[in-house]
Amino acid sequence: MTYNPQQIIAKGPRQVAETAAEAIDNDAWLEGATYSILEEDEDRNIWRIDAFPTTEEEDQRLQELLAEYPELIVTADQLADADWLAMALSGLPPVRAGRFFVYGIHDRGKKPLNAVNLRIEAGAAFGTGHHGTTVGCLWAYNDLLKKHHYERVLDVGAGTGVLAIAAAKTGTKYAVGTDIDAISVRISNENAKLNSAGARFVWANGLNHKDVRKDAPYDLVFANILARPLVGLSQSIKLALRPGGTVILSGLLRTQERFVKAAYLSKGFRVVRRIHRDAWCTLVMQRGG
Template structure:
């Protein structure tokens, strides 16, 4: 048996083709943990790009198989035998979203004075602040807290812990985050310490963990995951919110917005606003 050689899979095509391929990745049962991004590479030529970073040969084969079914040009590049993730993250620029300035250790010497500065080290977790879904959540949250505060906040699928940490740093008395990935929970806890944020993180699937249940109901729930889990968790999220509470949903493509929204509208939620960034959508809804 040979060790897996890290690869980067790049697929380029028109927006509709790229979004359809990304949607297929999201809905493939064997690719639920796949790491990828989708963005507009050339607006004039309508070229959209998917970058995928498989971690096993099985995942690599699955991505290649899915992408082969769409009108996209696929290339695969073998990554150097090094800590390529750390190297890639070290080159990421800081991100500003509303009042929030998200940066890595390599940018710690150039922080604005008028922003809420959040140092996030991703490691193997999702959520550096660069992805369109994370930026959308931060922008939505920034708009909300201009009008009111949220005493109790739950972050479902916390990844690096960025969203729960942002809440804790802007006045929330309780910020709880969950993730199904144990390394992500460890990374989120480390990021909370670095940012001196009173945010707690637990390893959990769904909203049944004791820490989550004992502190319910919440004034605000973040759920930056994937379209299918967002739909399946709609009723649980409703129960976890106070009447009139707010949920910020993301992790969904624009093409998935309608079906996710339908799951929440059918439970009485009202859409307050939506944010589109690249191919991604963020929805802000209010519980009745």
């Protein structure tokens, strides 16, 4: 029997939601399950878990596990067939992540009318939009855009430039990307042109370049690199952000989440959301005021 994908939503006090999320991480049946946890209502201390099972077994196990926490209110919503997650999980191009539709030249005929279409040619750079870390960043950014506008965005480790281009295409005036790899910078600039996006890319190690500092402080920083450089860059990222600004961190494994989170918590950031997809984790954190 084919499984009809659904989104399972569990809402409750932060402590309980976090304990349940940890139980999902530690459950052998749910290894690789995709879910996110975020603060829904700061004043009422309500957090929510959104889980996206892909099989009947995963669905049942998630429901069983969440039922062990009576303080959580658990509901399930049927997902539309063309839901972005189902499309992304199919592993086939193009990729839909919320309002974003990432496609290559061969799929140009499939562009939806109601999406922010991003034509990304990867060449030798990382980031066609298919990797769990890139999808996690686009997903997190899509949801942040529902409530916020970002005038200044920095993408550290731009790869194909997909994230800075996504920002430039959604109203960001100053969208800047940086990469340690010169070929990625060339490809990012080419992709910006293909998309008529006003994003610019700088060949730099981390944030250490006058052309990156020029447009600081940023309202939002993307950093999809690896856990160790994310920790090493935590102070520079803090200084590049305005107080209250947001960082979307990705490229870390679930098992490295604590290590990366600790570095940013110690610098006055707070966790706003975390998304687990396959073995990967995306963290959304806010700089203290």
